[in-house]
Amino acid sequence: MSDRQKEEKRQRNLAYAKKFKKKKKKTASAPNPFILMAPSAGPFPATCARCKKQTEVPFRPTGLKPVYCDECFALVRSGAYVPPSTEAEPAPVG
Numbered sequence: 001m002s003d004r005q006k007e008e009k010r011q012r013n014l015a016y017a018k019k020f021k022k023k024k025k026k027t028a029s030a031p032n033p034f035i036l037m038a039p040s041a042g043p044f045p046a047t048c049a050r051c052k053k054q055t056e057v058p059f060r061p062t063g064l065k066p067v068y069c070d071e072c073f074a075l076v077r078s079g080a081y082v083p084p085s086t087e088a089e090p091a092p093v094g
């Protein structure tokens, strides 16, 4: 790719970025769906998927994802505890 082509591409990207920025600014005035989705009634009672201890979570438990207490969540996050459900990850073949 020549320098000229690079420069042209850069200008195009800049123009696109400007366009995108404008668009983004416009939507910023609209209510953020994530804010609307955020539960204000929490915390919600839940049972830890690892130690079965009663705990509270700031989000509404969906039942689709395991819920952990603070202790177990820290273990999962650090990788010290791997949840038995491996549906999200492709199983190794062979």
Ligand SMILES: [Zn+2]
Pocket: 048, 049, 050, 051, 052, 053, 068, 069, 070, 071, 072, 073
């Ligand atoms: Zn736990």
